[in-house]
Amino acid sequence: MKVIGDRWKKALWWAGSLTAVGLIAFGIVYLVKFERGQEFVDEFLNWKIFKETFWYVFTGLRITVTVALVSEVFILVAGLLVALVRISRVKLFRGLAAVYIDVIRGIPLLLQIFIVYYGVAILGLKMNIFWAGVLALTICYAAYEAEIFRAGIESIHKGQMEAARSLGMGYFKAMRFVILPQAIRNVIPPLSNEFIALLKDTALLSVIGLAEITRRSSEMFGKKFNITPFVVGAVCYLIVTIPLMRLVQYVNKRLSVSD
Amino acid sequence: MNNDYMVEIVELHKSFGHHEVLKGVNLRVKPSEVLVVVGPSGSGKSTMLRCINGLESASGGHIFIEGMDITDHRSDINVIRQKVGIVFQSFNLFPHLTTLRNITLAPVKVRNMESEEAEEKALRLLDRVGLREKAGAYPAHLSGGQQQRVAIARALAMDPDLMLFDEVTSALDPELVSEVLDVMKDLAREGMTMLVVTHEMGFAKEVGDRLIFMDDGLIVEEGPPEDIFTNPKSPRAIDFFSKILSHL
Ligand SMILES: Nc1ncnc2c1ncn2[C@@H]1O[C@H](COP(=O)(O)OP(=O)(O)OP(=O)(O)O)[C@@H](O)[C@H]1O
Ligand SMILES: [Mg+2]
Numbered sequence: 477m478k479v480i481g482d483r484w485k486k487a488l489w490w491a492g493s494l495t496a497v498g499l500i501a502f503g504i505v506y507l508v509k510f511e512r513g514q515e516f517v518d519e520f521l522n523w524k525i526f527k528e529t530f531w532y533v534f535t536g537l538r539i540t541v542t543v544a545l546v547s548e549v550f551i552l553v554a555g556l557l558v559a560l561v562r563i564s565r566v567k568l569f570r571g572l573a574a575v576y577i578d579v580i581r582g583i584p585l586l587l588q589i590f591i592v593y594y595g596v597a598i599l600g601l602k603m604n605i606f607w608a609g610v611l612a613l614t615i616c617y618a619a620y621e622a623e624i625f626r627a628g629i630e631s632i633h634k635g636q637m638e639a640a641r642s643l644g645m646g647y648f649k650a651m652r653f654v655i656l657p658q659a660i661r662n663v664i665p666p667l668s669n670e671f672i673a674l675l676k677d678t679a680l681l682s683v684i685g686l687a688e689i690t691r692r693s694s695e696m697f698g699k700k701f702n703i704t705p706f707v708v709g710a711v712c713y714l715i716v717t718i719p720l721m722r723l724v725q726y727v728n729k730r731l732s733v734s735d
Numbered sequence: 736m737n738n739d740y741m742v743e744i745v746e747l748h749k750s751f752g753h754h755e756v757l758k759g760v761n762l763r764v765k766p767s768e769v770l771v772v773v774g775p776s777g778s779g780k781s782t783m784l785r786c787i788n789g790l791e792s793a794s795g796g797h798i799f800i801e802g803m804d805i806t807d808h809r810s811d812i813n814v815i816r817q818k819v820g821i822v823f824q825s826f827n828l829f830p831h832l833t834t835l836r837n838i839t840l841a842p843v844k845v846r847n848m849e850s851e852e853a854e855e856k857a858l859r860l861l862d863r864v865g866l867r868e869k870a871g872a873y874p875a876h877l878s879g880g881q882q883q884r885v886a887i888a889r890a891l892a893m894d895p896d897l898m899l900f901d902e903v904t905s906a907l908d909p910e911l912v913s914e915v916l917d918v919m920k921d922l923a924r925e926g927m928t929m930l931v932v933t934h935e936m937g938f939a940k941e942v943g944d945r946l947i948f949m950d951d952g953l954i955v956e957e958g959p960p961e962d963i964f965t966n967p968k969s970p971r972a973i974d975f976f977s978k979i980l981s982h983l
Contacts, residue, residue, distance in 0.1 A: 636827060636829065638823070638827065640829075641816065642816055642820075643816070643817075643893055644813050644816040644841060644845045645813070645845055649844055649845070653844055654840075658829075658830065661831075
């Protein structure tokens with residue numbers, strides 16, 4: 477991208493670095509000068525509490541990752557289907573998909589989780605917390621990913637569909653063998669970012685009692701009345717999210733090189 | 736309706752919204768005929784071609800391909816399209832597939848042909864357009880002229896009875912034009928029925944059996960290419976050919 481010149485980039489980098497250094501220096505001076513260092517460590521980075529709570533919280537990582545992965549499978553399928561309906565030639569279908577997308581994207585995920593969780597219960601359906609969570613995440617994220625799929629499909633030149641159709645392929649065959657394979661490449665970067673967001677949003681399922689990382693951290697906080705369990709939780713997320721972010725960067729680079 | 740014609744167009748109308756682009760086109764093309772279509776920009780040449788294979792749906796009138804009315808909603812457009820190959824100005828090769836797979840895709844997925852059989856056929860077609868050695872290459876690595884020849888081979892892989900060409904050399908560098916025209920000349924010699932929209936008057940004279948001049952959504956002149964070049968009758972055609980021929 478050549479939106480900002482190199483000189484400006486350099487200036488921004490310096491401004492950012494100086495700010496960071498300033499903040500860190502301020503923090504150190506504050507802690508040392510007012511002799512709050514020990515207190516800070518006791519509250520936030522208490523080694524004893526870290527050891528006591530780590531395994532309990534860390535066990536939640538498996539649930540966090542499982543619920544995110546299972547949801548992602550449903551989200552990809554649902555998102556693609558909604559996108560296809562969104563661009564269908566039938567006006568009514570198109571409209572319905574548009575309404576779904578707008579409504580879902582206009583409501584906080586937390587509220588959707590409540591609606592699904594209690595809604596399922598009140599309707600008398602038997603669904604455990606895990607699956608209720610998967611359902612809520614799917615309903616929500618499918619709306620976002622549908623828009624990503626749609627943009628990906630619409631970015632393919634219309635000559636591609638015409639060429640496929642004029643060879644006698646039906647609409648769905650043309651989609652499947654000509655349009656989607658090209659569109660998928662375009663949507664891999666935004667979809668992987670969505671997955672990282674999803675992984676973090678599973679934290680909201682703690683409100684319905686899913687024993688994932690955040691839920692377990694806050695249980696331990698309630699017991700110990702110390703911030704350290706939350707720091708443990710943060711570490712658990714970072715173990716997954718940072719490698720994922722790096723992987724996404726790497727894949728994006730590869731994709732743009734082979735273009 | 737008459738089965739003796741490859742294409743029969745009767746009072747074809749096409750509008751985009753309030754804009755009437757085709758205003759009652761009548762046309763008959765016999766098997767093995769090479770029909771050249773010329774006319775000023777916006778006269779409806781592409782639209783007519785696109786109606787013939789159903790990329791645009793007619794607003795009125797009828798189009799018969801080998802006696803089958805494609806404007807009848809009961810006809811299976813996907814079956815008719817297999818008889819009608821089209822080649823576009825912008826190639827429209829599938830960029831995610833190799834040359835070979837570009838050609839085999841439709842035979843395999845539409846005709847359910849075995850892959851080996853489709854590949855053999857694709858290689859024969861590539862031989863025919865002089866590109867066998869590019870079978871494994873992706874479209875992005877081919878020149879415009881090569882891409883267009885692959886596009887022709889791709890259309891031929893469905894064994895069409897009729898080929899439509901819409902300004903297939905207009906996007907090419909001048910030195911690449913002849914390699915594509917040569918392939919088309921071979922096709923014409925082998926007896927393919929062809930509708931060719933082109934500004935290549937040399938090609939029109941050499942292989943065109945008949946030429947139609949379109950203006951403002953109507954066919955205004957029709958006859959042997961040579962005659963129309965040298966002796967156009969309508970003012971629009973006189974103006975058009977004087978510009979094009981002086982340009983050559
Ligand atoms: N999909 C469309 N929607 C609206 N108008 C269209 C559409 N396609 C074509 N037209 C209009 O129809 C008219 C005829 O277009 P067409 O492409 O058939 O002309 P043409 O004779 O092929 O011209 P050219 O030599 O520039 O290719 C033009 O005025 C064009 O703007
Ligand atoms: Mg045109």
